[in-house]
Amino acid sequence: MTKRTPLRTTLALASAALLLISAGCEEKKTTTAAPEGSAPGQVTKLAVASYDPTRELYQELNPAFERWYKQTTGKDVDVETDHGPSGKQARDIAAGKETDVAALSVDFDVDTIAKAGLLPASWRERLPNGSVPYTSAVIFLVRAGNPKQVKGWEDLARPEVVSLCPDPKTGGGARWIYLSTWAHAVRKAKAEGKTDAEAEAAAREFTTKVYDDALLDPAMRGSSTRFIAQRTGDVLFGWENEILQIANDPSTTGQFEVVVPSDSITIEVPLAVVDKVAERHGVKEIAEAYVKFHFSDEGQELIARRYNRPYSEAIAKKHAEKLRPLTLFRFKDHFSDWPTVMNVHFGQGAELDKMRKK
Template sequence: MKTALLRSALALGALLLAVAGCEEKTTAAAPDASAEGRVAKLSVASYDPTRELYQELNPAFERWYKQKTGRDVDVETDHGPSGKQARDIAAGKETDVAALSVDFDIDTIAKAGLLPATWRERLPNGSVPYTSAVIFLVRKGNPKQVKGWEDLARPEVVALCPDPKTGGGARWIYLSTWAHAARKAKAEGRTDAEAAAREFTAKVYDDAILDPAMRGSSTRFIVQHTGDVLFGWENEILQIAADPATADQFEVVVPSDSITIEVPLAVVDKVAERHGVKDVAEAYVQFHFSDEGQELIAKRYNRPYSEAIAKKHAERLKPLSLFRFKDEFSDWPTVMNVHFSQGAELDKMRKK
């Protein structure tokens, strides 16, 4: 059993990280020398649950770019918590494209003067090529009978998720937890929706086992057999559930509602210009919105921007009751200050 589970973890692409939150390289196969005798090098920084996506999207882009321009390009992607990636790029990390898990992190790079503050306007859909959601993974037979959000707060249920203090991806999960409770309180006609959200989220996060990155939580749940429920990004959980080595070990639970996780990307202009690859970087981000790019995105259980391609993959991406960040929260700077700064909501509720 352990051998099968370990094989599954490895198949998910470096699921076992010696140090949670460390960066990992995903490098497409080096192309042949271009007609000009030079291979353009493109560096991309992304967040944790995109390893499998970029293992396929990068070489697809390299082939597409060669066909369109006759030039060779070699794309290399490194992965780590979104917030750390943003801070590192702003501090001088040489990255041509930022494909992160929350637009606030790309704003951090913009504030460092490396790309315009209007970066959202340069690509379709506010520079968001796909979205995700928050769903649950339980063990076969669902022994603790986890049916929805409320079960995460039961004292006998051990839940696992990434730490919201570490990265943007984990913050989406936390905000979905908070907003669910607030929305439920409002639907019940309560006037203390914020207090209800605080109380519920505290019960969940005070007891939850937190890891610096989503992959760390997945490893702990799958390989170390820790906990009763993993709650996190839909694409990560559906990949685990679909893996032949673990398909008979787990079940997916779809909660009553979830926040729409909006995933942005942008060219880091100053770095790409310095490297002489601005045109390549622009083609790369645009490729995400192409039919080929959208197909690869949907294949990895992400919800594509293209309605036509989303419809083709409706069977693997089940309907969810989704709400938007802007419907429940003011803006990311306010959320960061209220929930994730030192001594804010998250710190107050994590007594253990």
């Protein structure tokens, strides 16, 4: 079971391990699940792989599920979650990493696992809302007093503003941030009456300015650590839940300010049972209960407490004061599909590579 650790402690530990993080390493835990019907008193283990900014969420959600499962079935289960860049998690699972549940940051990564034959291509249909229990957005974090006067997206392109974010080459979470940057520029150009071709050119120019100068880390937590512990840069732009956790942590009181940009992409985060692995471990029923727990009132409440935007409208309304009003748009409003986006923006020699002159 993931042990409960305050965010400030996590950040301190992450700072000490920054060189490892920058090299692309992520926290891992070896998990061997006991089969169903094991000896009385034996705890069955469930292995979950997730992306970086969910660490604090699963420190609360996993024990809650364990309690609920014990009360419901009388059986003990120990959920162990490891974290790392979403894309790498998907590739590792597809290559044989023993994972019963994948809770990743983009459905394209779950599709990678499905293409390896470990779960059906129709996995989205097995849970509500296309198997997306919550969403997030892209917002900014600046230092107290906002010394560089960062107000919105355009300020990220100013040469005197040093920004930090995760590397879109590494994981799905970082790709959402990149796509939000690109789509903002398209939307702005269209609002100014520019043609589709002109809007695309404007997006390319703007995103190049942002990403050519940005300091990139393999994962969002690495960027957060650099910004906080090493006091590097002027603005951290990334996932809303990660930034609000930092801003509301007692150890950082008065050190930072949140800046809400004019618009953001809706970040949709899926999860799915990795059928073939869960069946081999004899934990398919537990894995299915675990993913459904995310959509329960208790699961949605825990999700909202960690500054995520829950699927449940009732829970979202209850926690509305945690999240500032923000103009949100969907992936499909500006992009066709993830395979096309991966080829056009993130493939070898694609848009992102052309931007990274330095």
